Amino acid sequence: MTREFFRSGDGAMLGIRVSVTNVGARDVRLASLTPLAAEGETAVRVAGAGPADWRVLRMSRHKNDVPGAFHPTVKDIDFEHARVDGAEFRAGMGSTTAERPDLRCDDSIVQSEPCLCIRNERAPDARVLRIAVLGQTEHLSRLILALNSDRVGLHELCAQCEFDGVLLSPGKSRRTHWLLLREGADERELLEDFTEMIAAEMNVPVPAPAPTVFCSWYFYGRDFHESDLLENLDELKRRPIPFDVFLIDNCWMDNFGEWNANARFPSGMAKAAEAIRAGGFVPGIWTCPFVLSPHSAIVRKYPRLVLRDADGQPCTFPYREADTSDNLYVLDPTAPEAKDYLLELFGRLRAWGFRAHKLDFLRALIVPRNPRFCNERMNRAQAYRLGMEHIRAGAGDDYILACGGLFEGSAGLVDGNRIGSDVKGRWIDPDGRIVHPIRIKQNAFRSHTNRLWHTDPDALQIRRRKGPFRGQTDFAHLSDGSFTDDEVYTCLVNQYIGGGLVCLSERMAELAEDRRRMLRHVIPPVTPPARPLDLCRPFCPTLFLTSVTPRDKRLGGWWTLAVLNWENEPVTRDIPLRHIPAAGKLAVFELVTQAWLGVHEPTGVLRIGIPAHGSRMLRVAPWDGRSALLLGTDCHMSGGAAEFRELEIRPDCVRGELDSRWNEPVALTVGVPNGGGLTPASLTVARNGRFSIGLEVAPIVAAIEKGQA
Numbered sequence: 001m002t003r004e005f006f007r008s009g010d011g012a013m014l015g016i017r018v019s020v021t022n023v024g025a026r027d028v029r030l031a032s033l034t035p036l037a038a039e040g041e042t043a044v045r046v047a048g049a050g051p052a053d054w055r056v057l058r059m060s061r062h063k064n065d066v067p068g069a070f071h072p073t074v075k076d077i078d079f080e081h082a083r084v085d086g087a088e089f090r091a092g093m094g095s096t097t098a099e100r101p102d103l104r105c106d107d108s109i110v111q112s113e114p115c116l117c118i119r120n121e122r123a124p125d126a127r128v129l130r131i132a133v134l135g136q137t138e139h140l141s142r143l144i145l146a147l148n149s150d151r152v153g154l155h156e157l158c159a160q161c162e163f164d165g166v167l168l169s170p171g172k173s174r175r176t177h178w179l180l181l182r183e184g185a186d187e188r189e190l191l192e193d194f195t196e197m198i199a200a201e202m203n204v205p206v207p208a209p210a211p212t213v214f215c216s217w218y219f220y221g222r223d224f225h226e227s228d229l230l231e232n233l234d235e236l237k238r239r240p241i242p243f244d245v246f247l248i249d250n251c252w253m254d255n256f257g258e259w260n261a262n263a264r265f266p267s268g269m270a271k272a273a274e275a276i277r278a279g280g281f282v283p284g285i286w287t288c289p290f291v292l293s294p295h296s297a298i299v300r301k302y303p304r305l306v307l308r309d310a311d312g313q314p315c316t317f318p319y320r321e322a323d324t325s326d327n328l329y330v331l332d333p334t335a336p337e338a339k340d341y342l343l344e345l346f347g348r349l350r351a352w353g354f355r356a357h358k359l360d361f362l363r364a365l366i367v368p369r370n371p372r373f374c375n376e377r378m379n380r381a382q383a384y385r386l387g388m389e390h391i392r393a394g395a396g397d398d399y400i401l402a403c404g405g406l407f408e409g410s411a412g413l414v415d416g417n418r419i420g421s422d423v424k425g426r427w428i429d430p431d432g433r434i435v436h437p438i439r440i441k442q443n444a445f446r447s448h449t450n451r452l453w454h455t456d457p458d459a460l461q462i463r464r465r466k467g468p469f470r471g472q473t474d475f476a477h478l479s480d481g482s483f484t485d486d487e488v489y490t491c492l493v494n495q496y497i498g499g500g501l502v503c504l505s506e507r508m509a510e511l512a513e514d515r516r517r518m519l520r521h522v523i524p525p526v527t528p529p530a531r532p533l534d535l536c537r538p539f540c541p542t543l544f545l546t547s548v549t550p551r552d553k554r555l556g557g558w559w560t561l562a563v564l565n566w567e568n569e570p571v572t573r574d575i576p577l578r579h580i581p582a583a584g585k586l587a588v589f590e591l592v593t594q595a596w597l598g599v600h601e602p603t604g605v606l607r608i609g610i611p612a613h614g615s616r617m618l619r620v621a622p623w624d625g626r627s628a629l630l631l632g633t634d635c636h637m638s639g640g641a642a643e644f645r646e647l648e649i650r651p652d653c654v655r656g657e658l659d660s661r662w663n664e665p666v667a668l669t670v671g672v673p674n675g676g677g678l679t680p681a682s683l684t685v686a687r688n689g690r691f692s693i694g695l696e697v698a699p700i701v702a703a704i705e706k707g708q709a
Contacts, residue, residue, distance in 0.1 A: 003035070013182040018161070019175035022168045029165040034158055035179045036131075041153035046118045047126035051147060051154050055536055057117040057187045058082050058110060059445070061140070062363055063404055064421045066438055067445040069187075069536035071121075072110065073151055077539060081438075082110045108147040108155070114408055115194055116143050117187045119536075127183040130190040131159065134201060135177040136409035137385050139163050140366070164371060164379035165310065188448070188535050195451045202411040202452075210416075210454040210501040210525045211399065212242065213284065213356075217249035218423060218459040218505030221475035224251040225264045228507075229272060233279040235508035239516060242523055242661035243504075245356045245399070246276045247284030256288055256328055257296030259345055273353030282399070284356030285349055289342055289391055290364045291317050291328040298341065299329065305341060307332035307365075308372055315368035317361065330364045333387030334375035342387065346394030355398045359391065359414075362405025381409055388413045401456060401501075407449065416454040416501055419446040425461035425480035427487050427613055436487070437566055440494045441540040447498045447529035455500030455529070462488045462515045463506055486614030488518060489592060493562050493615045495522045496637045497544040499529030520635045520662050526642045530562065533579050540566060545579055550641045552656070554648065555630060558621035560591075560639060565610040575606045575618070582622045587671055587678060589632035591617040591639055596631060596669065596680040599623060626673055631680060634667040635660065643668075654683060655692035663688045670695070 006015040018035040022028055038044050046054060051072045060067045066081035115132030133141040140162045146155040161176040168174060180197075184190040198204070214232070216224040229248065236243070252269060254260045261269045273283035292299055292306065294314075299306060307315040307330040316327035332338060349357065365384045373383050384406055392400065392413045401416035410417060420442030427436050443457040465481030472479070483491065495502045502522050530544035544562040559580055565571050577586055577600055588597040588606065592615065597606060610616050619632045619639035628649040636642035647656035649670050658666060666685050671678030672695060685691050 008182075012184070013180055016179045016181075017176055019173050020168070021173040022170050025170055027167050027169050030163040030168045030174055031165055032163055033161045033174075033176050035161065035176055037156065037158040038154075039156045039158075041148065041155075044154055044157050046129050047120035047123045049120035049122060051145075052152055053120050053122045055119050055121040056082075056110070056145065057119075057191075057445075057536060058112045059115050059191070061113040061366070061406070063418050063442070066442060068441055068540070070110075072145060072147060075107070079110075081441075083107065085111075108149070108151050110145045112143040112145070113141050114143075115191075116145070117190055119187070127185065128187055128190060130180070130182045130184060130187075130194065131157075132180050132182070132194050133159065133161070133177050134180055134194075134197060136381050136406050137202075138175070138177055138381060139379055140381050140406075141177070162379070166379050167376040169377075186535075188531060191448045192451075195448050198408050198411055199451050202408075204412045204452050207415070207450065207452075207454055210499075211244035211282075211356075212523050212525070213245040213247055213459075213501060213503040214241075214243045214281070215247045215249055215358075215459050215503050215505045216251065217286075217478070218425075218461055219463070219469065219479050219507050220251065221472060221478050222251045223470055223472050223475065224248070226267060226272065230275060232508045233275060236279060239508070239513075240662075241504070241508075241516065241519060243281055245284045246279065246281035247286065247356060247358060248272060248276075249286040249358065250360070252285070253287075255293040255296045257292045257298035259287065259348070268352075269349075269354075270352040277353060282356050283354045284358065284399070285352075285354040286358045286360060287345070287349070288361040288364075289345065289359055290331045290333070290387060291319070291361050292331055294327070294329055302335070302337040302341065304335045304374060305331055305337055307368065309368060310370040310372050312372075315371055317364040317367060319361075328361075328364070330368060330371075331387070332374050333365070333383045333390065334373040334378050336374065338387070339390045342390040343394040346391060346398075350394075350396065350398065356401070357391075357395055357398060358401045358403055359405070360403045362402055366406065381406070384409050385413075402453075403456075407446075407452075411452045414453055416456050417449065417452070418456045418458060419443060419449065419498075419500075420457055423458045423461060424477045425463065425465070426477070426482045427484075436483075436491065437540055440490070440564075443494055443498045444532050444535070444541050444544070447500070450499045450529045455498050456503065457494055457498045457500065459503040459505040460491055460495060460519075461505060462491065462518060463511055464515070465510065469507070484613065486611045488515065489521075490564060490613060490615045492518060492521050493544075493564065493617065493637070495525075496527070497530035497546065497562055499525070499527060499546075501525065520664070521637045524642060524661055526636070527560075527638050530560075540564075542566065542573075543575070543579070546638075548638050548641050550644070550647075551659075552644060552646045555640070556622070558619060558639065560637060561618040561620060563608065563610060563616045563618065565612065565614055568612050570609060570611050570614075572607060572609050575608060577602050577604045577606065577620070580620050582620075585623045585625060587621045587623045587629055587631060589619045589621075589639070589669060589680075591619055591632050591634075591637060594632070594634060594667075594669065596671075599677050623671075623678065628673060629671040629678060631669040631671045631678070633669070635662070640668070651695070653692060653694050655690075657690045658685045658688050660688060 004017045016035045070078035119128040148155045276283040315330040402414040403418040463481035468476035469479035530546040532541035533543040645657040645659035
């Protein structure tokens with residue numbers, strides 16, 4: 001065994017890597033390697049403190065896990081979130097709180113992957129420690145934080161690299177990814193730094209602009225038919241929404257393995273793709289390439305496709321309402337037939353005309369205990385990567401959205417990645433458990449991964465609806481539409497602050513016009529992910545700062561500050577403007593209520609009221625004290641970055657070019673200098689194209705009197 005170390009030149013980072021070589025005469029199996037193990041109450045001190053004073057930010061392996069900050073010695077909702085292993089949820093209809101595992105693990109142990117951050121909360125200016133494993137392609141990892149029996153002191157902090165019992169032949173070696181210990185100013189900075197390191201390690205280019213997607217699942221479930229497809233396309237022609245992709249989710253296929261059209265699509269999937277393309281959208285389709293129906297013909301034809309465990313039994317994946325069983329088989333990507341199977345599948349989907357692919361249940365490869373792949377020298381991480389490489393080869397340059405798979409293990413091979421649990425059309429479940437805020441929490445703590453792909457916070461459900469669609473009581477949580485208007489706006493804010501793709505699932509013929517028009521606030525996505533300013537507050541952040549860059553650079557840049565209320569009652573918040581990275585005066589406009597809040601110093605504080613479960617969106621622009629200024633619009637949450645190709649604001653005139661994908665009237669508010677402040681003036685641009693609108697306000701009269709007009 002060899003242990004390697006390095007230290008960065010600035011002394012802020014230490015790296016550890018372990019390798020092992022089989023010097024014997026026969027094969028051995030490698031279970032795990034442990035590059036770091038610190039045991040005992042005083043083994044780890046962060047800024048002089050032990051666990052009782054720690055605040056730990058935990059990242060996690062699977063989309064259904066709930067990342068976030070918690071106190072190791074305090075049992076509260078954040079601690080419960082830190083213990084959830086979402087990979088064990090039964091697949092098929094979206095995870096629910098009632099399906100949470102019974103948390104059999106010791107409540108003194110919390111596990112993370114790929115990283116965790118620790119801060120001494122009693123020393124707010126002290127540096128933060130990040131412990132991270134740089135990759136998921138050679139093995140999976142677990143960072144284990146274990147307290148002693150009284151849950152006060154530290155028992156152990158260790159990093160375990162899982163090799164799953166791979167064969168190690170004589171003379172051969174295996175090596176861990178680098179384990180990196182780094183200090184930084186705050187948790188968000190350290191998460192962003194880690195993501196940049198993964199991007200460099202995996203050679204991941206900066207993603208192109210994110211798409212907008214219509215998805216069938218979160219209204220219809222599997223009860224989506226060819227007639228529903230045509231109805232929605234007709235409605236989108238009558239009342240357009242500028243989607244890029246129309247995605248047919250789980251509903252269309254005969255079984256997992258054959259992947260042919262079922263009776264719901266009597267004209268076949270090529271005709272479905274043709275209809276979508278004729279509607280002006282990219283055809284998208286749902287598959288689960290890593291699972292197989294036990295009785296499908298493909299299993300009988302190629303039995304080696306099925307992954308088996310150490311006892312030779314098929315590895316299964318729990319799924320509700322599978323064709324003939326409660327469990328599906330797991331595909332073995334290392335099997336000799338696996339590459340041809342995956343290439344043929346995605347080649348056929350492309351031949352039908354589908355150019356966007358949602359890959360679901362990818363965690364099926366991660367869940368099995370003691371897997372034995374056909375290639376016994378590969379583990380789960382390597383098999384996952386190999387399978388995704390085969391899929392990418394079959395899909396060519398099509399759009400790939402991963403759902404439920406590895407995060408870092410997908411880097412460079414996917415265009416989008418689901419980063420949270422399946423959504424529901426309600427804020428609170430009937431049993432009283434909160435639902436949607438947890439989805440926002442998942443998005444808040446994973447939005448920094450937009451550097452690697454387009455994050456997918458899952459679909460918007462903005463309908464008003466009571467009762468299940470077509471009597472489908474099993475899918476009532478999908479077609480439910482109980483969000484208030486304030487909650488819908490917060491759902492939209494979640495899409496905006498994530499900085500990734502925007503997705504909607506509705507029966508378009510039922511969607512009320514006022515709710516449809518709310519989509520203008522987030523379509524198209526044009527801003528980077530927001531930076532949570534209170535990332536480690538209890539439960540979930542409430543302040544999200546976004547840097548906005550307009551298309552017309554003459555406007556300069558500005559910021560939006562989303563302020564969220566998780567309480568069941570309205571609240572009043574004092575918002576310090578010191579969070580805005582500007583030195584001069586700040587013009588503040590509230591986009592939800594279209595209220596002008598005035599010019600403020602950067603040291604000022606704003607007091608605003610926020611309804612229960614609601615949000616307020618502050619557009620904050622630097623002002624030089626003399627120029628006319630765009631204050632906001634009634635359209636996009638960015639406050640003007642999505643609507644205008646060109647915009648010039650003068651004291652007497654506003655002119656430019658409206659270039660909105662909605663091609664609908666846009667109301668904008670501009671500020672005209674009044675000798676010490678700004679006078680707001682509202683006007684409306686009727687349609688796309690060039691415009692010039694005069695402003696009749698007092699400063700113009702003064703200019704005329706002075707002969708300057």
